[in-house]
Amino acid sequence: MPVTRDIPATYRGPGRVVRRLLAAGHREDRALAYLMAGCVLMFLAQLPRLAREAHLTGQELNMLMGASLMAWVFVAPLMLYCVAALSHIVAKLMRGRGTWYSARIALFWALLASSPLVLLNGLVAGFIGPGLELQLVGLAWISVFAWFWIGGMLAAEKGAV
Template sequence: MAVTTDIVESWRSPRVTFRRHLARGVSEPFAFTLLLVFLILAFIGQWPQASREAFLAQDTATAPRLLARGLAVLATIPIWYALAAISRLVASGFGGQGTGYRARLALFWALATVGPLMLLQGLVAGMIGPGPALWAVNIVVGLAFLWLWIVMLIEAER
């Protein structure tokens, strides 16, 4: 299935979709691709806010702002790998039987699934700006990510 189809299905039945990804076998390039899908969506989601900031600063150049945000997004790659390793250690402390790859896949797939919400978050940040609407969207995105990640991590550790 296409990643986009799997993302939509993950909102209805995350365990089933995640099990299907686990059945593919161990493939680090596949897991890294899921992380890249999230990073690309997160970067694209930053465009409206960067444009808004450039407009409010009466600056015509948005490109430097986008370059800085792109580099910042790329700099998070080691953080995501470290977070997956930490989640694996915590899960093993609770008796989890998974592997490092399965923990990475759970985290990266949860991130990829939340990716479209990052686009919404960027639109709200760019069009409405700081305030209760952005705060509410941030909370929804954060809770959705945590829910998906926990569900998928539990499945990965079985």
């Protein structure tokens, strides 16, 4: 199923989608594509907020965008690989039967599937700015991301795939 159909399907059942992704076989290129797409979308979501910050403070927008690009496209993927490894170790301690790959897919897919809310969060940060609205959208994103990740990890670590 294409990514554009899998993302809405994840909102109905994250475990089901992760099981389907894992049933397609061990495809490290696909895991990396999910990770990089999610990180690029996270970077793009920052742009409205960065433009607002540059306008209000007089900072150079290109410098802010460069730092955000470096953080999200080069550093964050490495950190997310470490987080996936740690989550797999914790799952193994709790008698999980998944693989390193299944832990990566669960995390990377959760990041990519929750990206519509990240983009909304970026728009709210850029157009409305700090306030209750931004906090509510941020809370919604964190909640959905956690739901997708935990649901995906439960499906991945059951070892039924």
